[in-house]
Amino acid sequence: MAVYKQTYKDYSGTRTTPWFRFFILSRYSYARLFKSKFLVLFLAVCMFYPLGCAVFIYLSHNIPLLTALRLRSGAMPPIDGEFFNVYCVVQGALAFLLTTLVGPSLVAPDLANGAMSLYLSRPFSRTQYVAGKMTILLLLLSVITWIPGIVLYLIQAGCAGWDWARVHAWLAGSIVLGLWIWIVVLSLIALALSAWVKWKIAAGALILGVFFAGAGFGVAINNVTRTHYGAFIDLMQVVRTIWSDLFRNGSSADLSVTEAWTVLGVTCGLCLWLLARRIRAFEVVK
Amino acid sequence: MQTVVELARLSVCLGKREILTDLSVELSGRIIGLLGPNGAGKSTLILTLLGFCPVTRGTARVLGHDIRRHIKQVRTLVGYMPENDSFIADMTAVSFVRMMGELSGLPAESALERAHEVLFYVGLGEARYRTLGTYSVGMKQMVKLAQAIVHGPRLLILDEPTNGLDPRARRRMLRLIRDIRDSGQMHVLLCSHLLRDVEETCQEVLILKQGRIVHYANLAQERSVNQRFVEIETSGDNAGLAEALTKIGCTCTTSGGRLKMVLPEDFDLRQIYRVAAKRDLPLRRLNYRRDTLEDIFLKAMEA
Numbered sequence: 001m002a003v004y005k006q007t008y009k010d011y012s013g014t015r016t017t018p019w020f021r022f023f024i025l026s027r028y029s030y031a032r033l034f035k036s037k038f039l040v041l042f043l044a045v046c047m048f049y050p051l052g053c054a055v056f057i058y059l060s061h062n063i064p065l066l067t068a069l070r071l072r073s074g075a076m077p078p079i080d081g082e083f084f085n086v087y088c089v090v091q092g093a094l095a096f097l098l099t100t101l102v103g104p105s106l107v108a109p110d111l112a113n114g115a116m117s118l119y120l121s122r123p124f125s126r127t128q129y130v131a132g133k134m135t136i137l138l139l140l141l142s143v144i145t146w147i148p149g150i151v152l153y154l155i156q157a158g159c160a161g162w163d164w165a166r167v168h169a170w171l172a173g174s175i176v177l178g179l180w181i182w183i184v185v186l187s188l189i190a191l192a193l194s195a196w197v198k199w200k201i202a203a204g205a206l207i208l209g210v211f212f213a214g215a216g217f218g219v220a221i222n223n224v225t226r227t228h229y230g231a232f233i234d235l236m237q238v239v240r241t242i243w244s245d246l247f248r249n250g251s252s253a254d255l256s257v258t259e260a261w262t263v264l265g266v267t268c269g270l271c272l273w274l275l276a277r278r279i280r281a282f283e284v285v286k
Numbered sequence: 287m288q289t290v291v292e293l294a295r296l297s298v299c300l301g302k303r304e305i306l307t308d309l310s311v312e313l314s315g316r317i318i319g320l321l322g323p324n325g326a327g328k329s330t331l332i333l334t335l336l337g338f339c340p341v342t343r344g345t346a347r348v349l350g351h352d353i354r355r356h357i358k359q360v361r362t363l364v365g366y367m368p369e370n371d372s373f374i375a376d377m378t379a380v381s382f383v384r385m386m387g388e389l390s391g392l393p394a395e396s397a398l399e400r401a402h403e404v405l406f407y408v409g410l411g412e413a414r415y416r417t418l419g420t421y422s423v424g425m426k427q428m429v430k431l432a433q434a435i436v437h438g439p440r441l442l443i444l445d446e447p448t449n450g451l452d453p454r455a456r457r458r459m460l461r462l463i464r465d466i467r468d469s470g471q472m473h474v475l476l477c478s479h480l481l482r483d484v485e486e487t488c489q490e491v492l493i494l495k496q497g498r499i500v501h502y503a504n505l506a507q508e509r510s511v512n513q514r515f516v517e518i519e520t521s522g523d524n525a526g527l528a529e530a531l532t533k534i535g536c537t538c539t540t541s542g543g544r545l546k547m548v549l550p551e552d553f554d555l556r557q558i559y560r561v562a563a564k565r566d567l568p569l570r571r572l573n574y575r576r577d578t579l580e581d582i583f584l585k586a587m588e589a
Contacts, residue, residue: 008407010471011400011438015391018358024388032376114372118433121336121366122389123358281338 021124025132026139033102033136042101043144046094050148053087054155061159079156080168081247084175087149088243092182095141096211102140103190104203106133111198111278120281130191130275137187146179174246182239185264188271195278211235228254238263287314288349290441290473291335295344298327298334305330307497308344313475315504317467319488320477321583326494328477329369332443335475336366349440349473362391365439365472367430369446375419379405382418383432390437397436404432408462424455431462435472442466443475448483456483463487485579493586501586508582518545518558519571530561 033039059065060076077083110116119129153172157165189210194203214233221230231237231254241260244250255263291313298306306327320328333339335348337357346353348360374382380401387397405414408428413421418429427447434442447463448456464487467474478484484491485505493501520527524545528538534557535550549555562569 008435008466008469008471009403009438010469011392011396011436013396014393015362016388016393018391021389021391024385028377028381028385031381109374109376113375114368114370115374117338117366117368117370118372118386119389120338121361121364121368122386122437123361123391124389281336282333 018123018128022128022132023135025129026135029106029133029136033105033140039101042098043140046091046098046144047148049087049090049094050144050152053083053152057152057156057159079160081171081174082249084149084153084171085243085247085249087152088145088175088178088182088247089240091145091149092179092239092243095145095179095183095186098140098144099137099186099190100204100207102137103187103207104194104200106136107191107194107279108198108200108203111195116279117281126276126279129279133191134187137190138183141183141186142179145183146176149175149179171247178243178246181242181264185235185239185267188268188275192271192274192278196274222254231255232259232263235263235267289314289347290318290349291475292347293344294346296334296341296346297343298330298339299342300330300339304342305339305497306334309499310344311492311499311502313490313492315473315488315490316470317463317474317476317488317490319484319491320475320494321479321481321484321491321579322494323587324479325496327497328494329445330497331494332366332445332475332477335360335443336364337361362437363440365434365437365442367434367442367444367447369449369477371426372430373418373421373426376417378415378417379410379421379429379432380414382429383436386433387436392437400436400438401432404436405429407435408432409458423450424452427451427455427459431459435466439472441473441475443477445477446479447476448478448480460486481579481583491579491582493583495587501582503582505579514549514553515574516547516549516555516558517571517573518547518569519543520545520562520567521570522567523565526565527562527567530565531558534561 056076057079059069060079066072066076110119116129120126150172153168153175157168190203190207193206193210194200197203197206214235215237218230218232218234218237221233222228223230238255238260241255241257242264245257245260289312291311293309293311296306296309297304309331320331322328330339334341335346335353337353337360341354349363351359351363353360377385380398383401383405384394384397387400388394392400402411402414405411408431410425410428410432413425418426421429427450431444431447434444444463448459451459460483463474463476466472467487474487476484476488489505491501491503491505492499493503518527524540524543528540528545528547531538531545531547535553536547538545538547540546558572559569
């Protein structure tokens with residue numbers, strides 16, 4: 001071996017700004033995640049529905065093509081709040097599946113392998129760690145939710161004209177806000193559960209459990225107690241209530257919009273509390 | 287010489303238990319040993335210096351920075367090798383060390399270059415593209431050392447660096463620690479149960495017991511002081527020689543056929559030879575009796 005390789009050399013070069021250091025974690029995680037062909041395939045599948053919607057929007061504005069296909073333009077469902085609400089439900093479900101795929105592997109391995117003390121012994125805070133890990137999910141989920149949603153809105157605006165875009169500008173806001181709420185809640189739950197159980201498989205099962213078992217128990221509680229309180233633990237119903245309100249659709253849900261926002265706020269608070277408890281350089285055994 | 291670690295009445299509580307109590311010391315050696323039995327508070331002291339444990343009372347400064355007010359600067363200047371397994375199993379060594387370098391503030395290209403350099407330096411050059419999950423215990427220890435030095439820290443904190451190493455790997459680790467010491471570019475704080483490791487590498491030793499400092503020793507000074515202790519082995523009448531040496535000011539005891547003595551100040555060693563020659567007594571061996579670190583440690587534990 002060359003002699004220079006056996007001698008310790010000091011580092012005296014430049015240092016990067018600490019503000020964007022959290023993104024280093026995201027970068028390395030993406031490199032690892034995208035080694036999985038399944039994930040890449042799943043992301044491609046997630047684009048099918050937005051692509052179908054884009055074709056639908058194009059078709060519904062293309063009278064000659066509709067005529068050629070012997071379809072009446074009036075028979076096509078309108079591109080309105082309900083259309084984008086359905087888009088949110090479909091892409092939201094896919095976002096949930098993507099979260100169960102990616103989320104468990106974010107924090108659990110670091111805690112299980114004791115890597116936390118290595119991260120936090122550097123000029124790198126717990127907040128930056130959580131931000132770095134959360135960015136992974138936020139960007140991935142954005143790619144399949146609100147970004148294609150906004151593209152669909154722009155296609156519709158392009159086809160229907162400036163007047164439609166001006167009158168329906170609130171739709172763009174609803175798409176972005178509604179889906180951001182969902183991906184933030186999903187990311188926080190995934191990170192918190194991944195940090196809590198420290199085991200990838202268990203974390204994945206727990207994420208599924210929180211949503212499906214929550215919905216099941218919610219219905220059971222409603223039936224047994226003949227109240228609507230079970231809906232508080234059904235996060236899917238909670239977020240659907242918010243979406244219905246944002247897209248100005250009538251909701252048949254058991255929850256009021258205020259109750260739904262409160263439940264989401266409490267859920268996010270709980271997740272942040274859990275993360276603050278678990279993301280530490282070492283554990284104190286009392 | 288720059289003070290590396292300065293503690294002033296430092297106390298740390300975890301839960302309701304006080305783990306460290308009123309620690310006050312200034313450490314400035316190139317390589318400092320931290321010793322103590324299990325539960326003495328060594329690891330807690332290290333975690334406190336890294337800002338992981340909140341200070342209950344007092345202050346602690348690392349390389350002149352208060353750990354309560356300037357913990358980010360402290361962490362920029364410190365490299366930490368934890369005692370337990372700490373790695374990311376599905377990353378290659380080079381990616382792992384590079385990422386740790388970047389998190390310490392190195393630009394991506396410099397971090398990659400440094401990652402290769404330090405992995406060669408710790409002897410993992412050929413295995414640097416293997417995932418860490420496939421590494422042996424010894425290799426994982428070396429990777430931990432590599433990630434601790436990748437960003438060129440001013441203080442390297444090593445918590446039980448020879449844990450789980452076979453004799454060959456242990457020698458290699460100690461050689462690297464001595465090499466880092468001799469490079470003069472960083473100070474080392476070495477926490478170990480193995481007295482021999484500390485004795486072989488350290489200049490200063492801080493001994494903790496039940497969260498308190500029971501002994502602080504500059505090993506080089508202790509060794510020079512110990513030059514007043516001499517051990518003689520003769521092939522004849524020890525008792526007579528002891529009597530004669532006592533008359534010229536030495537304090538002597540005989541044990542196991544050997545004569546141990548404490549020499550007075552400014553004592554000329556040639557007087558011993560003269561006394562022995564007068565008595566026609568051949569001296570078979572004359573050694574300076576050094577207190578080993580084990581002696582120092584045991585005395586501290588008994589105190």
